[in-house]
Amino acid sequence: MKAMSESKKKIIVVGGGIAGLTAGIYGRQAGYEVDIYEKNPIAGGQCMGWNRKGCHIDNCIHWLTGTKKGTSLRRVWETVGALEEHTEFADCDSFYTGITGNSCVTLWKDLERTESELLKLSPEDETEIKKFVEHVKYAEECDMPAEKPMDAFGISDYIHMGASMANMPKVMKEYGSIDLQEMAGRFKHPALKALFTDYLPKEYVASSFLVSYATITSGNGEIPKGGSLAMVNRMVKRFESLGGKLYCNTPVLRILIENKKAVGIETTDKKVMLADYIISSVDTMEMFGKLIGKKYMDAKWQSCYKDMDKYPLFSGVQAAFMVDQEVYDEKGTIFFDCPSFKIGERKVDRISVKGYEYEPEFAPKGKIVLQVNIPQFDKEYLYWKGLTKEQYKKLKEEAAAAIKERLLIQFPKLQGHIEFLDCWTPITYERYCNAYHGAYMSFITRKGVKSFRVKGIVKGIKNLYIASQWIMAPGGLPVAVTAGKFAIWRIARKDKKSLSMV
Numbered sequence: 001m002k003a004m005s006e007s008k009k010k011i012i013v014v015g016g017g018i019a020g021l022t023a024g025i026y027g028r029q030a031g032y033e034v035d036i037y038e039k040n041p042i043a044g045g046q047c048m049g050w051n052r053k054g055c056h057i058d059n060c061i062h063w064l065t066g067t068k069k070g071t072s073l074r075r076v077w078e079t080v081g082a083l084e085e086h087t088e089f090a091d092c093d094s095f096y097t098g099i100t101g102n103s104c105v106t107l108w109k110d111l112e113r114t115e116s117e118l119l120k121l122s123p124e125d126e127t128e129i130k131k132f133v134e135h136v137k138y139a140e141e142c143d144m145p146a147e148k149p150m151d152a153f154g155i156s157d158y159i160h161m162g163a164s165m166a167n168m169p170k171v172m173k174e175y176g177s178i179d180l181q182e183m184a185g186r187f188k189h190p191a192l193k194a195l196f197t198d199y200l201p202k203e204y205v206a207s208s209f210l211v212s213y214a215t216i217t218s219g220n221g222e223i224p225k226g227g228s229l230a231m232v233n234r235m236v237k238r239f240e241s242l243g244g245k246l247y248c249n250t251p252v253l254r255i256l257i258e259n260k261k262a263v264g265i266e267t268t269d270k271k272v273m274l275a276d277y278i279i280s281s282v283d284t285m286e287m288f289g290k291l292i293g294k295k296y297m298d299a300k301w302q303s304c305y306k307d308m309d310k311y312p313l314f315s316g317v318q319a320a321f322m323v324d325q326e327v328y329d330e331k332g333t334i335f336f337d338c339p340s341f342k343i344g345e346r347k348v349d350r351i352s353v354k355g356y357e358y359e360p361e362f363a364p365k366g367k368i369v370l371q372v373n374i375p376q377f378d379k380e381y382l383y384w385k386g387l388t389k390e391q392y393k394k395l396k397e398e399a400a401a402a403i404k405e406r407l408l409i410q411f412p413k414l415q416g417h418i419e420f421l422d423c424w425t426p427i428t429y430e431r432y433c434n435a436y437h438g439a440y441m442s443f444i445t446r447k448g449v450k451s452f453r454v455k456g457i458v459k460g461i462k463n464l465y466i467a468s469q470w471i472m473a474p475g476g477l478p479v480a481v482t483a484g485k486f487a488i489w490r491i492a493r494k495d496k497k498s499l500s501m502v
């Protein structure tokens, strides 16, 4: 097949999630012609929201790393239009709250407030509490490199990074070789033990949790007003205003490879489009498994996908409800114990509910949306996957009813004031995003296991780049946005272009 026009080189991006849109925007800025092909009717992928019964259900942003002005990640979010100079953020004063027995404990945005409340609750945990708070302060320095890929770092880049995050090694030393379960085990008070395994899967290395909480306490992890869908729409607008073309409802069947070089794509309606470069921003198992073929999956990828004990993935069963605001006095995300029940073969005796009181526009006047998310791992995915259509529908309804029942036990005032909106599972993520086993983050970093990171190229295929949250654990929005930028950085460097636009 013939290459594209000589004047302006063309890039095709497969997938219009955060990574794909970012690649599109940086690609246009670097002077490439860019077309994005997205299977769904709208762009956004996992960063999504939808409407039910006059309410808006936000499926993604619990916190957006990189909201602090002056950080390199903030500059990337501004470049892609996700954040603007005056973007407003949700008025949230806590990370989350855990209720255990009669104790209610919150990780506040204000770290001093957290410290004093934790000490008041459990003076006998003083040493561990003070150590935790001290290391969260250290972790506030953590600034994700977003200028260029780390494999392109020179000595001066490392020196600069080391100097700006001088205290991070202390966090890694204290919390980088234990998981959250072990960290929780260091505390004596049952409410603190529960608190530290509430938010992230207990298999996560503890340092990830400290970095997450530090993102909140340092003001670098806000929620942009309007939520996930509004942010995606701003990015689409930026891409199109730069002259990029977004083709929705256009699933890609395969990436065309000739003489070990990616030369174009074929869509499911058998149309062939050629380009100088292809960027795959779809789930990487969709890419290896369907678009290019598993023979291109090297040992590093294979070992992760094969060893789910070492590299677990997670998804969730979620349910959303509309409630009368006057009978719901809580704020933020709350974890609480509940009568045990099964969700996809997983015994659940503690759940979380997130209230969207900070987004009045998400519900009719006087109402707010509540959402419950119950983690599901590979075993649960296989359970949901093995059901017939009828069983799936029935069990999903039962799950939603069981969740509602538990909300009513915890918050009895909701009786007669709560209406079911929607329920979705790992199968929903698989269907909507082609997400491998419904996972919406990349591989979990466990203690003692090397954190997964690859360059975003495919060995054996030239001109094919990967821009996806999957290229670096644990994935998430910051990884997706930098992966999109870095794919263009590599292409521009290959073409010997000025990297100032990237």
Ligand SMILES: Cc1cc2nc3c(=O)[nH]c(=O)nc-3n(C[C@H](O)[C@H](O)[C@H](O)COP(=O)(O)OP(=O)(O)OC[C@H]3O[C@@H](n4cnc5c(N)ncnc54)[C@H](O)[C@@H]3O)c2cc1C
Residues within 6 Å of the ligand: 014, 015, 016, 017, 018, 019, 020, 037, 038, 039, 040, 043, 044, 045, 046, 047, 059, 060, 061, 062, 063, 064, 065, 250, 251, 252, 253, 281, 282, 283, 286, 432, 433, 434, 435, 440, 441, 467, 468, 469, 470, 475, 476, 477, 478, 480
């Ligand atoms: C409930 C939930 C909460 C989350 N909370 C947070 C949070 O608070 N903070 C955070 O940082 N991250 C969060 N995340 C994770 C975040 O949403 C993802 O990390 C990110 O959106 C992934 O972006 P991506 O572009 O790499 O992949 P995706 O979003 O998966 O994008 C891939 C795109 O490719 C499309 N596609 C797939 N196959 C094809 C094909 N064959 N042809 C054409 N198009 C195709 C898909 O439809 C999709 O649009 C959350 C996710 C979920 C679901």
